[in-house]
Amino acid sequence: MALSKSPYKGTRDFFPEQMRLRNYIFSKMAEVSELFAYEPYDGPMLEELDLYRAKSGEELINDQVYNFIDRGDREVAIRPEMTPTVARMVAQIHREVAKPLRWYAIPNLMRYEKPQKGRLREFWQYNADIFGAPEGLGDVEIIQLAVEIMKSFGANNEHFEILINSRKLVDYVFTGPIHLEHEMTKKLYKLIDKKNKMPADKFSAEVSEITNDPIKTIIFEKYVALSSMKDIEIFFEETLEGTHGEEIFNKNVKPLMTLFSQLEALGLKDYIKFDPSIVRGLDYYTDVVFEIFDKHPENRRAIAGGGAYANLLAIFGEQPLGGIGFGMGEVPLTEFLKTHALLPDTSKQNIDLLIAYSDNESESTAMELAQTLRNHKIKVELYFGEAKTKKIFSYTDKKQPHFALILTKEEISSTEVVLRNLKTKELHKVKLIDVDKMIEMIKGSR
Amino acid sequence: MALSKSPYKGTRDFFPEQMRLRNYIFSKMAEVSELFAYEPYDGPMLEELDLYRAKSGEELINDQVYNFIDRGDREVAIRPEMTPTVARMVAQIHREVAKPLRWYAIPNLMRYEKPQKGRLREFWQYNADIFGAPEGLGDVEIIQLAVEIMKSFGANNEHFEILINSRKLVDYVFTGPIHLEHEMTKKLYKLIDKKNKMPADKFSAEVSEITNDPIKTIIFEKYVALSSMKDIEIFFEETLEGTHGEEIFNKNVKPLMTLFSQLEALGLKDYIKFDPSIVRGLDYYTDVVFEIFDKHPENRRAIAGGGAYANLLAIFGEQPLGGIGFGMGEVPLTEFLKTHALLPDTSKQNIDLLIAYSDNESESTAMELAQTLRNHKIKVELYFGEAKTKKIFSYTDKKQPHFALILTKEEISSTEVVLRNLKTKELHKVKLIDVDKMIEMIKGSR
Numbered sequence: 001m002a003l004s005k006s007p008y009k010g011t012r013d014f015f016p017e018q019m020r021l022r023n024y025i026f027s028k029m030a031e032v033s034e035l036f037a038y039e040p041y042d043g044p045m046l047e048e049l050d051l052y053r054a055k056s057g058e059e060l061i062n063d064q065v066y067n068f069i070d071r072g073d074r075e076v077a078i079r080p081e082m083t084p085t086v087a088r089m090v091a092q093i094h095r096e097v098a099k100p101l102r103w104y105a106i107p108n109l110m111r112y113e114k115p116q117k118g119r120l121r122e123f124w125q126y127n128a129d130i131f132g133a134p135e136g137l138g139d140v141e142i143i144q145l146a147v148e149i150m151k152s153f154g155a156n157n158e159h160f161e162i163l164i165n166s167r168k169l170v171d172y173v174f175t176g177p178i179h180l181e182h183e184m185t186k187k188l189y190k191l192i193d194k195k196n197k198m199p200a201d202k203f204s205a206e207v208s209e210i211t212n213d214p215i216k217t218i219i220f221e222k223y224v225a226l227s228s229m230k231d232i233e234i235f236f237e238e239t240l241e242g243t244h245g246e247e248i249f250n251k252n253v254k255p256l257m258t259l260f261s262q263l264e265a266l267g268l269k270d271y272i273k274f275d276p277s278i279v280r281g282l283d284y285y286t287d288v289v290f291e292i293f294d295k296h297p298e299n300r301r302a303i304a305g306g307g308a309y310a311n312l313l314a315i316f317g318e319q320p321l322g323g324i325g326f327g328m329g330e331v332p333l334t335e336f337l338k339t340h341a342l343l344p345d346t347s348k349q350n351i352d353l354l355i356a357y358s359d360n361e362s363e364s365t366a367m368e369l370a371q372t373l374r375n376h377k378i379k380v381e382l383y384f385g386e387a388k389t390k391k392i393f394s395y396t397d398k399k400q401p402h403f404a405l406i407l408t409k410e411e412i413s414s415t416e417v418v419l420r421n422l423k424t425k426e427l428h429k430v431k432l433i434d435v436d437k438m439i440e441m442i443k444g445s446r
Numbered sequence: 447m448a449l450s451k452s453p454y455k456g457t458r459d460f461f462p463e464q465m466r467l468r469n470y471i472f473s474k475m476a477e478v479s480e481l482f483a484y485e486p487y488d489g490p491m492l493e494e495l496d497l498y499r500a501k502s503g504e505e506l507i508n509d510q511v512y513n514f515i516d517r518g519d520r521e522v523a524i525r526p527e528m529t530p531t532v533a534r535m536v537a538q539i540h541r542e543v544a545k546p547l548r549w550y551a552i553p554n555l556m557r558y559e560k561p562q563k564g565r566l567r568e569f570w571q572y573n574a575d576i577f578g579a580p581e582g583l584g585d586v587e588i589i590q591l592a593v594e595i596m597k598s599f600g601a602n603n604e605h606f607e608i609l610i611n612s613r614k615l616v617d618y619v620f621t622g623p624i625h626l627e628h629e630m631t632k633k634l635y636k637l638i639d640k641k642n643k644m645p646a647d648k649f650s651a652e653v654s655e656i657t658n659d660p661i662k663t664i665i666f667e668k669y670v671a672l673s674s675m676k677d678i679e680i681f682f683e684e685t686l687e688g689t690h691g692e693e694i695f696n697k698n699v700k701p702l703m704t705l706f707s708q709l710e711a712l713g714l715k716d717y718i719k720f721d722p723s724i725v726r727g728l729d730y731y732t733d734v735v736f737e738i739f740d741k742h743p744e745n746r747r748a749i750a751g752g753g754a755y756a757n758l759l760a761i762f763g764e765q766p767l768g769g770i771g772f773g774m775g776e777v778p779l780t781e782f783l784k785t786h787a788l789l790p791d792t793s794k795q796n797i798d799l800l801i802a803y804s805d806n807e808s809e810s811t812a813m814e815l816a817q818t819l820r821n822h823k824i825k826v827e828l829y830f831g832e833a834k835t836k837k838i839f840s841y842t843d844k845k846q847p848h849f850a851l852i853l854t855k856e857e858i859s860s861t862e863v864v865l866r867n868l869k870t871k872e873l874h875k876v877k878l879i880d881v882d883k884m885i886e887m888i889k890g891s892r
Contacts, residue, residue, distance in 0.1 A: 002763030003500055005538045008522060011490030013535050016549070019486040035820040037797050037827035040465040044457030044568050045491060045524070045554055046512075054449055066492075068514035071558050076454060078491070078524070089459045092451045098844050100830065103462070108491055108554070112517050122490050137830045144817070265810050266817060317448030351483050364711050371590070371712060374481040381483035384546065384583045398544050 010113065010121025020346035022124070025330055026106050028152040029126045033104040036145050038128055041103050043085035049075040054315045055084045057281050064111040078110045082127040082327065083284070083312070090131055090323075091316035099132030101323075118301055118332045126304075129325030136255055138324045139288045139308060140262045146292060146304060146326055147271050153333075154342045160303065163275035164259070164290040167307070169232075170279055172252040173223050177239035178216045188220070195224065195277040226276045229257050259288060286310040288324060294332075299339040304328035351401035352442050356383035356392050362407040369405075369432070376439045396422055403442055421445065456559065456567025466792035468570070471776055472552050474598040475572045479550040482591050484574055487549045489531035495521040500761045501530040503727050510557040524556045528573040528773065529730070529758070536577055536769075537762035545578030547769075564747055564778045572750075575771030582701055584770045585734045585754060586708045592738060592750060592772055593717050599779075600788045606749065609721035610705070610736040613753070615678075616725055618698040619669050623685035624662045634666070641670065641723040672722045675703050705734060732756040734770065740778075745785040750774035797847035798888050802829035802838050808853040815851075815878070822885045842868055849888055867891065 007013050014022055030040070049067045052060065060080050067077040079085060082105060090101060105127050113119055128145055130138040143162060150160055170192075174185045187210045195203055208217045219239060226232055236249055256274075263272050280289040289307035294300060306326020313321050337343045353373065357366040370380045381399070383392060387406055396404055404420045411417045412432065419428045419438060423445075430437050453459050460468055476486070495513050498506065506526050513523040525531060528551060536547060551573050559565055574591055576584040589608060596606055616638075620631045633656045641649055654663045665685060672678055682695055702720075709718050726735040735753035740746060752772020759767050783789045799819065803812040816826045827845070829838060833852055842850055850866045857863045858878065865874045865884060869891075876883050 003496055003534070003761045004494070005534055005762050007490050007534075008492050008494055008520070009518070011492060013490070013531075013538070014486075014488040015535065015539065016485035016487055019488055022488070023486060034796075035823065035825050037795065037825060039462035039795055040460075040469060041462055042460040042465055042468070044453050044459070046454050046457060046556065046568065048450070048454055050449060063517075066514075066516065068512075070512065071509075072455070074454070085459075088449070088451055088453075089461065092459070093461065098841060102827075105465075110492065122492065134831045140813070141828065148817075148820070262810070262813075266813055315449045316451050349483065349485055350480075364708070367586070367708075367712055371594075374594070377481065379481050379483060381548075382587065385580045395544060 008121075010115040012120065012122070016349065017347050020349075021334070021343065022330065024344055024346060025153075025333065026124070026126075029106060029149055029328075030104070032145065032149045032152050033128060036102065036141065036148070038102040038104040038130075038145070041086070041089065041105050042107060043079070043082070043089060043105075045079055045108065046076050047079055047085060047088075049077045051084045051088060052077055052080065055087065055284060055312070056081060059281070060111070064113060066110050066112060079107065080109055080111045082107050082109065082125060083129075083325065086127065086129055086325075087312040088316065090321065091313045091318045094131065094313070094318065094321050100138060101129075101131040103131075104128040118299075118335045120331050124330045126328040126330070127325060129323050131323035132321055133323075136258055136262075138322075139259050140266070142306070142324045142326060143259075143263060143272070143290060144266060144268065146290075146306075146328070147268055149328065150292065150303075153337055155336070155340065157270040159295055159340045159342075160271075160292055160336070161295055162272045162290055162292050163278045164256070164272055164288065165275055165278040166252070166256040166288050167279065167285050168252040168287050169256055170276075172248065173220075173239075176248065177219050178211070180211070180216070184210055189279050190281075192224065192277050192279050193281055224276050226274065228274055229260050232257070232274065256288065280305060280307050284309045284312055290326070292328070294336045294339065296336075296339045299335060301332055301335070303332045303336050348400050350379065351381050351399060352379040352446075353403040353405065354381045354383055354392075354396060354399065354401040355405045355407065356387035357407040358387050358389075359409050360386060361409045362412055365412055365432075366407050369407075369435075372435055373438065373442075376435070378439060378442055402445065454567075456561040458566065458568070462795065463793050466795075467780070467789065468776065470790055470792060471599075471779065472570070472572075475550070475552060475595055475774075478591065478595045478598050479574060482548065482587065482594070484548040484550045484576075484591070487532070487535065487551050488553060489525070489528070489535060489551075491525055491554065492522050493525055493531060493534075495523045497530045497534060498523055498526065501533065501730060501758070502527060505727070506557070510559060512556050512558060525553065526555055526557045528553050528555065528571065529575075529771065532573065532575055532771075533758040534762065536767065537759045537764045540577065540759070540764070540767050546584060547575075547577040549577075550574040564745075564781045566777050570776045572774040572776070573771060575769050577769035578767055579769075582704060582708075584768075585705050586712070588752070588770045588772060589705075589709060589718070589736060590712060590714065592736075592752075592774070593714055595774065596738065596749075599783055601782070601786065603716040605741060605786045605788075606717075606738055606782070607741055608718045608736055608738050609724045610702070610718055610734065611721055611724040612698070612702040612734050613725065613731050614698040614733050615702055616722075618694065619666075622694065623665050624657070626657070626662070630656055635725055636727075638670065638723050638725050639727055670722050672720065674720055675706050678703070678720065702734065726751060726753050730755045730758055736772070738774070740782045740785065742782075742785045745781060747778055747781070749778045749782050794846050796825065797827050797845060798825040798892075799849040799851065800827045800829055800842060800845065800847040801851045801853065802833035803853040804833050804835075805855050806832060807855045808858055811858055811878075812853050815853075815881075818881055819884065819888075822881070824885060824888055848891065 052065055065077045065080045070076050106124055108124050110122050113121055130142055174180045191206055207220055211217050226235055236253055278289055278291050285307035287308035291302045292304040293302055304326050308324035310322045311320045355366050355370050357363055370382045373380050404422055415432050416429055417432050419430050498511055511523045511526045516522050552570055554570050556568050559567055576588055620626045637652055653666055657663050672681055682699055724735055724737050731753035733754035737748045738750040739748055750772050754770035756768045757766045801812050801816050803809055816828045819826050850868055851863055861878050862875055863878050865876050
């Protein structure tokens with residue numbers, strides 16, 4: 001029986017059109033990262049499973065990770081996320097290098113998921129992290145970086161928004177005014193995470209059930225209704241009690257307000273929004289958390305998400321080193337770009353010149369000329385075999401090179417050839433040996 | 447117990463210095479491929495195991511592939527090579543597209559190997575293939591492409607050579623003049639593959655044992671002593687018998703001679719060499735085979751290898767479509783570049799400008815200026831926190847940005863700042879609002 005031609009479920013074949021799109025997306029991500037002085041890194045596609053057991057959320061380990069035993073009896077996993085790897089790498093070198101560390105990567109990751117729009121089993125994810133920045137400054141820069149990457153694709157605040165919250169703030173609401181036990185806190189975290197996916201009354205009912213206390217329920221519902229820095233100030237004025245009120249406020253709430261005013265000073269007011277329901281499922285976040293959301297009503301989904309972590313290195317027996325980072329998947333990003341008609345056309349190859357020959361005697365001249373021009377960074381496709389006029393024009397219609405040269409032995413012996421600009425339809429007579437002239441014409445019309 | 451900070455055995459962490467090197471290598475490979483009008487593609491890192499069972503060699507399947515059962519009971523494997531994937535992809539679309547197809551990819555692959563110099567478990571491999579080219583022409587181009595990629599790293603014929611053979615020629619020697627049965631042929635193929643790794647007398651002894659015939663042994667030893675096209679011609683004149691001699695010669699030997707003369711016409715005479723011991727282990731090659739070898743006596747190993755295949759699509763129930771391709775691993779390539787001192791220095795980040803501020807009042811001005819310059823494609827690193835002169839110069843010593851600006855509130859209120867060229871040690875007074883001037887100076891000295 002013939003083998004299947006399809007890729008493994010939830011993965012993709014990148015034919016040249018799709019691969020050029022992927023290259024376009026990755027090159028923008030890399031370019032903006034380099035403008036912010038972030039350095040590239042990468043790790044292995046396989047890690048020991050214990051790394052994820054120690055750091056990743058339960059869902060990832062129990063349901064999504066691709067793990068197996070290797071031929072040497074090691075428990076390994078295909079990386080489902082990059083943060084544990086970057087933490088492992090930073091743990092190796094953080095004591096010897098100048099800080100902050102600004103790093104980015106675009107690894108391929110795998111998760112066993114039910115494939116659907118915007119979600120696949122194999123995907124690439126841009127990751128940026130800054131480690132060891134002074135309090136608050138890394139947060140500003142990493143959010144700014146996220147905005148600039150989105151802008152580099154032509155997107156603006158009509159297309160996306162950044163929803164921001166702080167785990168410190170949430171933790172304080174849960175353990176301060178609401179006085180919840182740890183187990184309840186965990187349940188409420190999970191519930192908030194799903195808030196936007198359930199009807200309001202169902203949400204309320206589940207809150208009541210968890211808190212089992214009408215006053216706590218009211219405070220919690222007040223919290224989830226907050227929508228601005230001003231709201232937060234009023235909320236805490238109303239709920240903060242006791243003598244430590246200001247201290248607690250300064251520690252848990254003020255930094256978020258400072259972040260907002262710094263981002264506003266950088267002109268990002270219309271991109272950012274406080275959202276009490278952003279908490280991020282993963283366990284390692286300890287402070288600011290954020291998600292980039294598509295604003296289009298029909299594609300309301302997260303394109304990127306991240307947050308600050310105080311203690312990623314502890315599992316390696318290293319001293320704490322704080323950081324903040326985010327991941328942006330190319331699958332939801334591509335959906336976003338498609339939704340807003342921001343995808344470039346990558347269907348055509350970018351060929352400077354097609355060289356063909358009408359008779360076999362001209363073949364070696366064609367091959368040599370092609371190589372000479374390539375040495376000058378001209379992208380040359382050689383058309384193989386004796387070229388029939390009709391066939392060659394149907395071919396150039398398909399491939400759309402910018403220029404074409406069809407060598408004949410008559411031309412070669414007369415030493416003058418015709419360079420056709422297929423975009424302007426102009427014909428230029430050029431001496432065969434005048435390679436500089438050809439290069440100038442071709443590069444000049446790029 | 448603390449987790450290990452090391453990567454999984456046989457894999458690597460790419461810290462920024464190594465990642466910049468990898469990026470350099472990949473960008474050269476991509477650039478040269480695009481100059482030859484090859485198009486980028488990629489496939490999934492996981493494929494169904496059956497794909498490799500059908501196409502890859504026994505060693506790969508039995509000892510080297512990373513395979514496991516996924517959560518949905520499918521037998522899958524991490525790709526150990528790219529050819530089966532590209533064949534699967536071409537099988538999907540070859541009937542609808544203009545030929546030839548010229549494709550390249552740089553996937554990460556995994557093989558369970560004993561890690562050693564030039565060989566690791568996870569590695570990246572450049573792959574280029576041309577499908578559906580007229581007889582012989584794809585061979586010329588693909589070998590030319592291989593040479594040009596090597597040259598793009600500064601290598602020349604003093605550093606490497608391309609050893610070429612033809613499976614048709616070898617098959618003919620085995621089944622024609624030596625008249626061997628299929629089983630013996632297979633054994634001799636395996637033996638030739640190991641020829642350069644064993645003493646001459648051991649080799650001879652094993653040949654005698656396999657053929658069990660002194661005349662056949664002599665012919666075979668004559669074959670493995672061939673070292674040029676001229677040798678081949680004489681060898682076949684001596685051994686070809688019967689009326690079909692010329693026909694057989696034209697079919698099995700002549701194309702290789704044509705390939706050599708075409709490559710010589712392209713100026714590649716000093717790069718290519720006939721080598722009867724190059725046969726390539728993999729089953730799917732059917733015609734020209736070649737390997738790029740390091741010429742350095744202390745690093746005598748293959749950097750790349752490939753060949754022509756007539757029938758890769760058969761396993762998908764598709765009509766035959768011939769092609770030729772090769773793979774070049776970044777691990778042996780890096781060893782080669784290191785051996786010949788061709789590696790660029792990637793230890794330093796390429797930063798245009800470091801912006802620092804000596805007092806917190808200048809922070810927001812620094813942040814805004816940094817962003818304005820980034821919008822003009824200047825790579826700007828922002829130095830966080832109040833900068834002490836001594837500390838900042840020790841930092842710039844480490845990071846080596848091209849320029850530095852240390853903003854003070856006095857400067858900002860006087861509206862004039864000092865732009866330091868750290869390479870020339872020149873100081874330039876510039877108006878803070880004259881961003882164009884700064885851009886011009888920075889870009890002008892790149």
